[in-house]
Amino acid sequence: MLEDYVVHPVLTIWRFGVLMVIFMPLILTVPAVFIGKRKGDKDDERSGTLWWYSLLVRHMEMAGPTFIKLSQWAASRTDIFPKQLCIMLSKLHNQVDPHSIEHTRRTIEAAFGGRKMEDIFDEFIETPLGIGAIAQVYRGRLKPGIALHFEPDESSANARQSSDLMSKLGGSTKKKREKKKLKTEVAIKVLHPKVARTVARDLAIMKFFASLIHRIPNMNWIALPDQVAMFGSMMEEQLDLRIEAHNLATFQRNFRDRYTVTFPTPLSEFATREMLIEEYVDALPLKAYLERGAGPFDVKIADIGLDGFLRMLIFDNFVHADLHPGNIFVRFYNPSANNLFKQIVARFKGEEGRTMSSTDEATLRLRAVPQDDKEAWMDELQALFNEGFRPQVVFIDTGLVSVLSNKNRRDFLDLFHALAEFDGYRAGKLMMERCRSPESVIDGEVFALKMQKLILDVKNTAMSLGKIKIADLLSDVMSMVRTHHVPMEGDFANVVISILILEGIGRQLNPNIDLFKTALPILRQLGRQDGGHAVVEGVKELPGGGGWWIKMWFLLEARQWAHETLEATTTVEQHLDVLLHPAI
Numbered sequence: 001m002l003e004d005y006v007v008h009p010v011l012t013i014w015r016f017g018v019l020m021v022i023f024m025p026l027i028l029t030v031p032a033v034f035i036g037k038r039k040g041d042k043d044d045e046r047s048g049t050l051w052w053y054s055l056l057v058r059h060m061e062m063a064g065p066t067f068i069k070l071s072q073w074a075a076s077r078t079d080i081f082p083k084q085l086c087i088m089l090s091k092l093h094n095q096v097d098p099h100s101i102e103h104t105r106r107t108i109e110a111a112f113g114g115r116k117m118e119d120i121f122d123e124f125i126e127t128p129l130g131i132g133a134i135a136q137v138y139r140g141r142l143k144p145g146i147a148l149h150f151e152p153d154e155s156s157a158n159a160r161q162s163s164d165l166m167s168k169l170g171g172s173t174k175k176k177r178e179k180k181k182l183k184t185e186v187a188i189k190v191l192h193p194k195v196a197r198t199v200a201r202d203l204a205i206m207k208f209f210a211s212l213i214h215r216i217p218n219m220n221w222i223a224l225p226d227q228v229a230m231f232g233s234m235m236e237e238q239l240d241l242r243i244e245a246h247n248l249a250t251f252q253r254n255f256r257d258r259y260t261v262t263f264p265t266p267l268s269e270f271a272t273r274e275m276l277i278e279e280y281v282d283a284l285p286l287k288a289y290l291e292r293g294a295g296p297f298d299v300k301i302a303d304i305g306l307d308g309f310l311r312m313l314i315f316d317n318f319v320h321a322d323l324h325p326g327n328i329f330v331r332f333y334n335p336s337a338n339n340l341f342k343q344i345v346a347r348f349k350g351e352e353g354r355t356m357s358s359t360d361e362a363t364l365r366l367r368a369v370p371q372d373d374k375e376a377w378m379d380e381l382q383a384l385f386n387e388g389f390r391p392q393v394v395f396i397d398t399g400l401v402s403v404l405s406n407k408n409r410r411d412f413l414d415l416f417h418a419l420a421e422f423d424g425y426r427a428g429k430l431m432m433e434r435c436r437s438p439e440s441v442i443d444g445e446v447f448a449l450k451m452q453k454l455i456l457d458v459k460n461t462a463m464s465l466g467k468i469k470i471a472d473l474l475s476d477v478m479s480m481v482r483t484h485h486v487p488m489e490g491d492f493a494n495v496v497i498s499i500l501i502l503e504g505i506g507r508q509l510n511p512n513i514d515l516f517k518t519a520l521p522i523l524r525q526l527g528r529q530d531g532g533h534a535v536v537e538g539v540k541e542l543p544g545g546g547g548w549w550i551k552m553w554f555l556l557e558a559r560q561w562a563h564e565t566l567e568a569t570t571t572v573e574q575h576l577d578v579l580l581h582p583a584i
Helices: 001-027 029-032 047-062 064-077 083-090 102-110 155-170 173-179 195-214 224-238 241-254 288-293 293-315 340-349 358-367 374-385 406-420 424-433 442-459 462-467 469-485 490-509 515-536 543-580
Strands: 120-133 135-142 185-191 275-279 330-331 389-393
Touching: 001 047, 001 135, 001 195, 029 047, 047 064, 047 083, 064 083, 064 195, 064 224, 102 185, 102 275, 185 241, 185 288, 195 224, 224 241, 241 275, 241 293, 288 293, 288 330, 293 330, 293 374, 293 389, 293 490, 330 358, 358 374, 406 424, 424 442, 442 469
Parallel strands: none
Antiparallel strands: 120 135, 135 185, 185 275, 330 389
């Protein structure tokens, strides 16, 4: 009672005063946005505006975890905020001091019912692996008795079939369990102390100012109170690590038969609001391959990442909503190392379990290459490729997911139906009719005509979609959305932004990446499910009785056939030209 009606309000007022001190320089320098020459390479923004944006980023860093997270969220909303501001916010750094090891120890021991750290871990590294706005991560090695609580690994159907046959050939089920490799190497995520209270006070202040700004003419189209409510919901999800554990388990189930993509296994039994333990995945961050190159694996890594996302979207409707290079890792496995015949021979020779796993071996070999020796890095990648290694993409930090509601999913599919028919005008009309506040749209007819022109430009190059940068296309759409005040639903925007980010990452590895070509095998698989009933029967509740799926599939099949025919014809013509006009 005292906490809710006295302490919390007083501390919220105090926090408001602190934030006023931090942001007052920003308020006083707002006139700077009208000063300076416009820069053509910076979306025609004034130099004074760019300076003010940079000042805003610095002060958001100073304001603490809620505002750091707010900046990271705002950086993805190019449908609301200017593009240059979003670019600057995306470079914001977490300037958060690490919390004490004593707090970490208390949190972990409480999660295990008072058991001492020494009885939980064989080794615990007290220096954090990483420090974020709301939590920090450690690495440790669990005692085998604790590691037994990990749920059974269902990462691969082949692995399950292999282990079943091995148990029949090599002994009892009990022996199989004893031979199973325990996940003792783990990552431990612990929330910062009192971060939930700080976030709650900041959100209360944000809601107050959002309601005031919403009353300003021409500002209601943003629907700031709704945006703050959505951001608050996102923060609440990240402040409960049990949600992340649940998301990890769901992703593992969804991808259990897709070995090219994987997620860490959570120790769900001991997950609490403040603490989560998950399998430590020994892999290199995607950033390493973007900076140093991926050699013979560049196309494959790009395709795997994009394929994984499209499967989340099309099959599962359960999409990782925080995809950026820091949350994507890559490791390599050797399919021949898991060959069933070799495992049987090793079992009878008594050599099982003596060799290092192929994924650990590949990671160690790459990690041993000097940071500044790019030639050695490429040579090692080529060696791995020649030895039969294949890439596996690991997604981490699954605290945020997007699940499209029935309405949003219907809107999403209706929009893609229009795009599949290259009806940009109808797509523009749909976006306006189903946005958050249709009454606030400015020059709606112009918006629809701009969409039509954009889509017609795409249609003119429909047989070479690999040349179209989907990121640029979506960026143009988001710019028009902002100009004409067509606010998008949060989950819808998250999906669009994820496509934009992944396609941008993919093109750094493979400049010819084709989003639609990647989607084609997924649509084929959808069509094969249950003898085609998944298309004909399973999607009847979708717009047009599911016919748009079939239309999109046939459209992409036709495009692929025409593209291959064109390439084949070109090749034949080149050979004929050589035969008829030989070089002398």
